[in-house]
Amino acid sequence: MPELPEVRVVVNYLNQNVKGKVISAVRVFYNRLLVETSLLDLKDKLVNQQIEGVDAYGKYIIFHLTNYEMISHLRMEGKWIFESDNFFSYPQDLVEAEIEFEHEAKVLRYYDFRRFGTLQLVAKNQWKTLPAIAKLGYEPFDKGASADYLFTKVHSSSRAIKTLLLDQTILLGLGNIYVNEVLFQAKIHPLESGKNLTLQDCALILQVSKDILGKSIEEGGTTIHSFMVGNHQSGHYQKYLQVHGRENLPCFVCGTKIKKINVNGRGTYYCPWCQKLKKI
DNA sequence: ATCCGTGTTGCAGT
DNA sequence: TACTGCAACACGGA
Secondary structure, three states, X not given: OOOHHHHHHHHHHHHHHHOOOEEEEEEEOOHHHEOOOOHHHHHHHHOOOEEEEEEEEOOEEEEEEOXXXXXXXXXXXXXXXXXXXXXOOOOHHHEEEEEEEOOOOEEEEEEEOOOOOEEEEEEOOOHHHOHHHHOXXXXXXXXXXXXXXXXXXXXXXXXXXXXXXHOOOOEOOXXXXXXXXXXXXXXOOXXXXXXXXXXXXXXXXXXXXXXXXXXXXXXXXXXXXXXXXXXXXXXXXXXXXXXXXXXXXXXXXXXXXXXXXXXXXXXXXXXXXXXXXXXX
C-alpha cells in the first residue's frame, strides 16, 4: 500500500477503529518486526496504554499512546487490520503482531507479506529525534516545501530528478508510483539532472505533487498488489495512473508508447514525447 | 526458472 | 568529507 496517500488512508482507518481504546495484551510473532525495542519492553510498556490518536508523518505511522509513541513503517506490504479474533483477512502466518484492547472483542493485527515493515516504541514526544525521522524533508503539503526550498535541494545535484524526488530527506511521502506520475504531469524527463531544473520546474513539481497526492487521498490511495477479496483498505487511484505500469501502452496525451527504463534500480515509466530531456 | 517490486538502510567506491 | 550506486532485507507473482 504505502506511499503518502496510502498511509493517510491507513491512519484514518486506525483513528476510526482503535482511537481511544486501551491496550490489554500484545503478541509478536516475528521478532525482526521490532526495531531497537525488545519484545519484553513492548509487552510491559504497551499494556494499559491508551491510543490517544494516530498520525502520519510521510510514510511513517505514529501511534500516540499515553506515555509512548509507537512508530510503524509498512515498507512494501505491511497492513494494519482491525478484525474479529477468529477471522483472518490474510493468511494467518503473515500476522506479525496482534494487539488486544479492554472491552473489545476485535483485535488489531499487523500483517506483512514481505516482512520488511518495522515497529518501534519511543518515549513520549521523542519520536522526532529518531535519526531516521529527524533527517526527513518536508511533505509537499507543508508550508516549508516552497519552490525555493526544492530548488535549493535539487539544483546543486547531478542526480536524476527521479532519484531526488524519491529521496525522503528532500520531499517526504512520494514513492515510486507517484514520482512516475508527478514527472509525467510536470513533463519532466525522469533522468533530467537536478542541476538543469529551474525554479519554475520546482514550483510545478510541487503543485503537481499536491494535486496528485490530494486526489489519491480522496480516492483511498492506490491498490496494486491487492490479492484479497473484501479488502476494506483497497483504493481507487489506480484508475487515474497515467504512466505507471503502462509500458508500451499509448500515452493518454499524445499516443506515443510509454517507455519503461530502470533508474537506480526502480522501474521508471515515462512518455518519450511528452517528457524530453532539456537541451542544455 | 529467473526477474521484479508500493521502501529504506548501510556499505563500498569515487 | 560528501556524494552516489547498489546489495540486502523476504517472498509471492509474472
